[in-house]
Amino acid sequence: MAYTEEELKKELETKEYEYGFYTDIESDTxxxxxxxxxxxxxSKKKNEPQWMTDWRLEAFSHWKQMEEPEWANVTYKKPDFQAISYYSAPVSKPKYDSLDEVDPELLDTFKRLGISLDEQKKLAGVAVDVVMDSVSVATxxxxxxxxxxxxxxxxxxxxxNHPELVKxxxxxxxxxxDNFYAALNxxxxxxxxxxxxxxxxxxxxxLSTYFRINQAGTGQFERTLVIADESSYVSYLEGCTAPTRDENQLHAAVVELIAMDDAEIKYSTVQNWFPGDKEGKGGVFNFVTKRGLCENRAKISWTQVETGSAVTWKYxxxxxxxxxxxxxxxxxxVTxxxxxxxxxxxxIHLGKNTKSTIIxxxxxxxxxQNSYRGLVQVHGRAENARNFSQCDSLLMGNQCGAHTFPYIETKNKTAQIxxxxxxxxxxxxxxxxCNQRGIDTEKAIALIVNGFSKEVLNKLPMEFAVEAQKLLEISLEGSVG
Amino acid sequence: MLRIENLHASVEDKEILKGINLDVKPGEIHAIMGPNGSGKSTLSSVIAGNEDFEVTKGNIEFLGEDIGELAPEDRAHKGLFLSFQYPVEIPGVSVTNFIKTAINETRRAKGLEDMPANEMLKMIREKSELLEIDRKFLSRSLNEGFSGGEKKRNEIFQMAMLEPKLAILDETDSGLDIDALRIVANGVNKLKSKDNAVVVITHYQRLLEYIVPDFVHVLLNGRIVKSGGKELAFELEEKGYDWIKQEVEV
Known part of the structure; x- marks a missing residue:
């Protein structure tokens, strides 16, 4: 029988009473x-240098004084931060011995996404006995x-290995x-x-996390740092499009990008964590802070396809x-x-002649409920700043909601927004x-949604775009009765 | 091919079709004419399976099978095509992508593989030439910003690509100038064979100068009140619908 996180938590709580509270740094959890x-x-478990431990402690002291933000247009039961285990060593033992033991619904999704059998095993946490392609590819x-x-x-x-860069x-x-969740992270x-x-x-x-051999499953509190030195270029893909049914309830990641003079970073994400069931039970809370810094003539592009999570809070x-x-x-x-x-x-426009585009x-x-929340801020020094924003909402049925909260603040008269x-x-x-042309309703919706999303799908790297399209179809299945 | 018997249909409890009988055989062209509000467009919607209308009585047989309970896409898969009076816009979906999806969905329903890309391209080239369609047109979003003429030409292009057994052209002539009308009509005529059939629904006789019907039916207040040969269309053009109304009342 598989544990739900709730059950696991309960058991851990009772265990705590049984044995009393203690910190055993030798144990895995x-x-x-x-x-x-x-x-x-x-920090000690990860064998970190003192400066890193101090940095974490400083963050913790900030976090203690902060409050969970409430301004977002979402309602959920706030997580109990004292009821979570904050470290769990990567599971080295496979969860299952064969694919037969894995939830058939999950396998069906894998199949429709066109994921190979070996990969299915890896994603579902099944022991793999052959050397997988991706390992040799990664080498x-x-x-x-x-x-x-x-x-x-x-x-x-x-x-x-590179403490000088990280530091x-x-x-x-x-x-x-920066904010409550960033401090926690x-x-x-x-x-x-x-x-x-x-x-x-x-x-x-x-560059894709997919190729990283030691990627045994994303952590609850992931931290990403991408540095593009002068005149360099990188395209980074985050997340695997496979629906790893993560049972962690709270995810609070931080991503930092630094693009130095003339550098370019393209950062693409496809996120499809467990959105909860049809009744809205369960699902991941995704509270992420992602930000990039552009130096002179640098460029940063964020492209995201968000189909998962019960609650998403991400800018x-x-x-x-x-x-x-x-x-x-x-x-x-997609919700x-x-x-x-x-x-x-x-x-945030600080420099002169800076340009931004939002689609x-x-x-x-x-x-x-689906909300767009955006801020375009032009500072006094930012001569000739330009922004173009386009926010389109597509509704299906009459019980859902779409909201747009655009904020514009400008302190320079030359700005064009x-x-x-x-x-x-x-x-x-x-x-x-569409039906009359032989296209059934599910397929018709997929077609219309793909058309609606085309401008963004086109920005994704090719193979990612194909998978993203399939994901859109799957996440909207059964949405029109 | 198409046999309609005593068809009654209503929308929101208002009866629109009040006992239609129609028999269309392979190789035939039928015209259904009638004034506004007589039920012409309802008839085409009901045949195509639009669920906004409720069939209260009678049946529709297509290729010897009762299709009354079939979903619209299943009717389409059997070879039924409706050229819409008001084709809808689908932003971001190109004409090519749309027709490719339609063809492959129909093939899949028959257990066939997707049409190979080169075959599809060849067919697109042939049919677009037949209908004098500029290839640039095919990469535009479906019906978005199309002129009236472009919309109707696009409908006939899709019909050419899907090669239906029965095509219903609902007010295809509305919004067309004379040149576009000729191109569309020529297209329909070239696609016509002894194995397929066409039902032309129109208010005016104009289109029938180009697509010559074997039979003309007059629809009035939800019933076919008069049928005849192509000369009936000329008579209607000359005298209007009033004399038929009077005849029916008598």
């Missing part, structure tokens, strides 16, 4: 709850990167006390990715610090059943038209 000792224990992949001087590893490895840049874009982050592209290097392939942002720098945000957010998403971006596509179905917004509904006449 720390006891539930959060205090300074736990933060130290996490040759690492070699190519190494030749170019590119560093791509887990953040834990980076702390050990210099960690927390420079998202400071420890800074104190307890378990692992994540680190990437450094040297000066003038164009990364020859899409990938760009700080356009350097003159002539460019920030872009392309987003598709179905009882999902809630409050997502958008912040474009947001929200699709709501079922009884879900445009905002366009549309709301449309999938019409019965559109469906009937």
């Amino acid at each position: 720390l006891p539930i709850g959060l205090n300074e000792d736990i933060v130290r224990a996490i 040759s992949f690492k070699k190519t990167l190494g030749e170019k001087g590119i560093i791509f590893c887990s953040i834990s490895e980076a702390i050990q 210099k840049y960690l927390g420079t874009v998202v400071p420890q006390k 800074s104190a307890v982050f378990s692992d994540g990715s680190f990437c450094y592209i040297p000066k003038g290097v164009r990364c020859p392939m899409e 990938p942002s760009c700080v356009l610090k350097g003159d002539n720098s460019v920030g872009e945000f392309y987003s598709i957010a 179905n059943n009882y999902q809630q998403a409050d997502t958008g971006t912040k474009m 947001s596509k929200g699709i709501s179905a079922g009884r879900s 445009e905002h366009e917004a549309t709301t449309s509904k999938i019409g019965e006449d559109q469906i009937f038209y």
Whole structure:
């Protein structure tokens, strides 16, 4: 019998009473709850240098004084932060012995996403007895990167092997006390990715966490740091599109991007964590802080396809610090059943001639609520700043909601800011038209949704776009009765 | 091919079709004419399976099978095509992508593989030439920003691609200038064979100068009140619908 997290938590709680509270840093899972000792224990387990431990403790002291934000257009039962275990060693033992033991519904989704059998096993946590393709791919992949001087590893490895880089840049874009969840992440982050592209290097392939061998499953508190040195380029893909049915309830990740002069970072995400069931039970809370810093003439593009999680709270942002720098945000957010998403971006124009583009596509179905929240801020020094924002919402049925909260603040008269917004509904006449051409209703919805999202899908790397399309179809299945 | 018997249909409890009888055989062209509000468009919607209308009595047989309970897409898979009076817009979906999806969904329903890309391209090229369609047109979003003429030409293009057994053209002539009308009509005529059939629904006789019907039916107040050969269309054009109304009342 599989445990739900609730049951597990209950059991842990009773255990705690049974044996009393103690911190055993030798064990693989720390006891539930959060205090300074736990933060130290996490750092010690990861064999971190003193400066890292101090950094975490500083974050923790900020977090203690902060309150969970309530301004987002979402309602949920706040997590009990003292009821969570903040460290769990990666599970080395497979969960299942064969695919037969895995939830058939999950396997069916894998199949429809076109995921190979070996990969299915890996994702579902089944023991794999053959050497998987991806391992050998990863080896040759690492070699190519190494030749170019590119560093791509887990953040834990980076702390050990490249402390000078981590120390210099960690927390420079998202400071420890930036917000409640960022502070929490800074104190307890378990692992994540680190990437450094040297000066003038164009990364020859899409960097994907998928290729990282030690990626045994994403942590609850992931930390990512991407540094693109002067005149370099990197395209980074986050998340695997496979629906790893993560049972962690709360995810609070932090992603920091640094694009130095003339550098470009393209960051693509496809997120499809467990959204909860049709009645709105369960599902992941996804409270993420993502921000990029652009120096002179640098460019950062965020592209995201959000179909999962019960509650999403996420605003990938760009700080356009350097003159002539460019920030872009392309987003598709799909909510179905009882999902809630409050997502958008912040474009902070500090430098002269800075440009930003925001294209947001929200699709709501079922009884879900989908909000775009965006801030365009032009500072006094930012001569000739430009922004173009387009927020389109598509509604399916009459029990869902779409909301747009655009904030514009400008302190410079030369700024040009445009905002366009549309709301449309999938019409019965559109469906009937497709039906009459031999296209059934599910397929018709997929077609209409894909058309609606095309401008954003086009921004994704090819193979990612194909999977994202399939995901859109799957997440909207059964949304029109 | 199509046999309609004593068909009654209503929308929101208002009866619109009040006992239609129609028999269309392969190779035939039928015209259904009538004034506004006589039930012409309702008839085409009901045949195509639009669930906004409730069939209260009678039956519709297509290729010897009762299709009254079939979903619209299943009727389409059997070879039934409706050219819409008001084709809908689907932003972001190109004409090519739409027709590709329609063809492959129909093939899948028959247990066939998707049409190979080169075959599809060849067919698109042939049919677009037949209907004098500029290839650039095919990459535009379906019906978005199309002129009236472009919309109707696009309908006939889809019909050419799907090669239906029975095509119902609902007010295809409305919104067309004379050149577009000729192109559309020529397209229909070229696609016509002894194995398929066409039902033209129109208010005016104009289109029938180009697509010459074998039979003309006059629809009035939900019933076919008069049927005849193509000369009936000319008579209607000349005298209007009033004389038929009077005849019926007598």
